[in-house]
Amino acid sequence: MSRDKPFEPVNVYEYETLARQKLPKMAYDYYASGSDDQYTLEDNILAFRRFRFKPRVLVDISVQDIATNILGIPCSFPFVIAPAAMQKMAHPDGEVAVAKAAAASKVIMTLSSLSTCSIEEVARAAPEGPKWFQLYVYRDREVTKKLVERAEKAGYCAIVVTVDTPKLGRREADVHNKFELPQHLTFANFIDSANEDRQRTKKVDGSGLAAYIASLFDPSLSWKDISWLKTVTKLPILLKGVLNGKDAELATRCGAAGIIVSNHGARQLDGSPATIDCLEAVVNGVQGKIPVLVDSGVRRGTDIIKALALGAQAVCVGRPILWGLAVAGEEGVRRVIELYRNEFELDLGLLGCPSLADIRRDMIVKVDWFINSFKASDALHGHSRGQEAHSRL
Ligand SMILES: Cc1cc2nc3c(=O)[nH]c(=O)nc-3n(C[C@H](O)[C@H](O)[C@H](O)COP(=O)(O)O)c2cc1C
Numbered sequence: 244m245s246r247d248k249p250f251e252p253v254n255v256y257e258y259e260t261l262a263r264q265k266l267p268k269m270a271y272d273y274y275a276s277g278s279d280d281q282y283t284l285e286d287n288i289l290a291f292r293r294f295r296f297k298p299r300v301l302v303d304i305s306v307q308d309i310a311t312n313i314l315g316i317p318c319s320f321p322f323v324i325a326p327a328a329m330q331k332m333a334h335p336d337g338e339v340a341v342a343k344a345a346a347a348s349k350v351i352m353t354l355s356s357l358s359t360c361s362i363e364e365v366a367r368a369a370p371e372g373p374k375w376f377q378l379y380v381y382r383d384r385e386v387t388k389k390l391v392e393r394a395e396k397a398g399y400c401a402i403v404v405t406v407d408t409p410k411l412g413r414r415e416a417d418v419h420n421k422f423e424l425p426q427h428l429t430f431a432n433f434i435d436s437a438n439e440d441r442q443r444t445k446k447v448d449g450s451g452l453a454a455y456i457a458s459l460f461d462p463s464l465s466w467k468d469i470s471w472l473k474t475v476t477k478l479p480i481l482l483k484g485v486l487n488g489k490d491a492e493l494a495t496r497c498g499a500a501g502i503i504v505s506n507h508g509a510r511q512l513d514g515s516p517a518t519i520d521c522l523e524a525v526v527n528g529v530q531g532k533i534p535v536l537v538d539s540g541v542r543r544g545t546d547i548i549k550a551l552a553l554g555a556q557a558v559c560v561g562r563p564i565l566w567g568l569a570v571a572g573e574e575g576v577r578r579v580i581e582l583y584r585n586e587f588e589l590d591l592g593l594l595g596c597p598s599l600a601d602i603r604r605d606m607i608v609k610v611d612w613f614i615n616s617f618k619a620s621d622a623l624h625g626h627s628r629g630q631e632a633h634s635r636l
């Protein structure tokens with residue numbers, strides 16, 4: 244092991260390998276898992292690789308502009324941090340560290356309803372950073388309403404309603420591990436709650452999270468509740484978890500301010516298509532009326548370009564942020580964001596695009612002769628690159 248030069252990951256797969264070495268098994272498995280057979284988890288990565296580039300040459304790219312604006316918020320590049328629950332399992336600073344890194348990097352952070360730092364704590368830690376609040380709709384509408392009101396009061400600029408989780412997908416590793424929130428942590432947004440259930444996962448035989456959700460989340464959630472939410476807040480409402488063009492149309496009619504095309508990082512319905520394969524249908528469904536973002540499997544700057552070429556305004560990223568957080572706290576998250584930004588800028592230049600407006604649909608092509616020439620699980624868990632990282636530690 245080299246003592247003088249610490250190993251510096253050069254891509255997000257290497258961050259995952261390092262994070263896996265640091266994290267307790269229960270936490271790593273919870274973060275990494277998809278549902279059931281994890282077909283969708285695999286396809287989220289592979290589907291991006293089926294798209295290839297047709298670059299333009301002899302374009303002056305000496306001055307590049309990759310900044311953008313999402314729902315009126317200036318962002319250093321088209322990148323948003325996706326909501327992920329229970330971040331203190333990765334690092335003691337949890338969501339506060341992620342929010343500070345997001346603010347320093349000038350990207351939007353989305354805070355999960357099931358965060359281990361509270362709405363207000365995160366807002367105080369990074370007052371200048373743009374933040375969205377992700378909402379899970381509780382059976383108890385007063386609880387739901389209160390969360391939204393707190394987020395609005397604390398300065399969050401949008402509500403992201405997750406619409407793909409009427410029940411929790413079955414993540415088998417969590418069942419084996421009897422996943423529960425570690426004793427020293429709580430769901431910080433419910434700390435004052437009279438109902439203890441809302442502060443913790445339950446100790447059960449199986450996934451404690453699945454039990455928590457089954458008892459508290461509202462499986463009757465439907466379009467009429469989105470209309471109700473609009474009466475509760477002035478903030479723009481984005482729907483996260485749309486994969487179908489028809490639902491995109493309905494979302495637009497219902498007054499959603501934006502859509503996040505997502506299969507929840509392959510943690511909900513296994514067999515859902517990769518999001519990059521549904522993106523165009525959703526973009527067509529909204530007919531340019533509202534912005535469309537996409538997440539699930541974005542691991543490279545090239546993936547961001549592909550998403551933009553297919554009509555997305557930005558991407559959201561989930562797990563790699565958690566890997567950066569686990570490896571080096573706030574600094575680790577900043578480095579992960581920087582990796583994405585540097586790759587994006589470089590690749591955009593190589594494609595012959597000085598700015599985002601120069602990205603065109605015909606610069607990418609979907610190959611149907613794609614042969615899976617490497618083991619997909621290597622791509623998912625960074626094993627091949629990870630081994631390299633490991634041997635250099
Ligand atoms: C550990 C973990 C926790 C998550 N928690 C939430 C959550 O609380 N709310 C939510 O809407 N989505 C949640 N998601 C889904 C992410 O917001 C996002 O859709 C997904 O991670 C994107 O895929 P990626 O991890 O491949 O980038 C979670 C994902 C992971 C991996």
Ligand SMILES: CCCCC(=O)C(=O)O
Pocket residue numbers: 328357379408411452456507510
């Ligand atoms: C509603 C489940 C808790 C967080 C989450 O969304 C996830 O683990 O994927």
